[in-house]
Amino acid sequence: MARIKKAQAGADTSKKVYSASFKRVIGDSVDMKKKIDSLGVSTSKTKDLLKARMAAKKQRDGGKTAAWTRKEGKNPEGGLNAKGVASYRAANPGSKLKTAVTTKPSKLKKGSKAAGRRKSFCSRMSGMKKKLTSAKTANDPNSRINKSLRKWNC
Numbered sequence: 001m002a003r004i005k006k007a008q009a010g011a012d013t014s015k016k017v018y019s020a021s022f023k024r025v026i027g028d029s030v031d032m033k034k035k036i037d038s039l040g041v042s043t044s045k046t047k048d049l050l051k052a053r054m055a056a057k058k059q060r061d062g063g064k065t066a067a068w069t070r071k072e073g074k075n076p077e078g079g080l081n082a083k084g085v086a087s088y089r090a091a092n093p094g095s096k097l098k099t100a101v102t103t104k105p106s107k108l109k110k111g112s113k114a115a116g117r118r119k120s121f122c123s124r125m126s127g128m129k130k131k132l133t134s135a136k137t138a139n140d141p142n143s144r145i146n147k148s149l150r151k152w153n154c
Helices: 020-026 030-039 043-060 082-091 113-132 135-139 144-151
Strands: 004-006 016-018
Touching: 113 144, 135 144
Parallel strands: none
Antiparallel strands: 004 016
């Protein structure tokens, strides 16, 4: 999960370089990195510290995962609802995720940003439906992918 690699930077091998998974787990918390560096702990102790931090965060958040991964963040007609999009943005800073373009294609202005987003989404998801789903999922009208395609008027 979280690996700390020792940097081979000249004579000073005490510097630690954090792998991408480590950064993803602890976020961009400079204080946490400094604490772990100052402790001079082994990888297993670092994992324990990270698990404790994640447990504390989960407890702070009411013991639940992000809304976009649960039913309350998903729209029953397909895709994410506003709460799901907001929780995804909070969990992934810098994200530009937006809610679906639900306007009928005949009502969209040709060449508009919304029309472009819709066209792009439909072509991308239609390809995923063909290549990455089983025949059972592709033919199931209640599958998440089919619900999303319907919502976007694909």
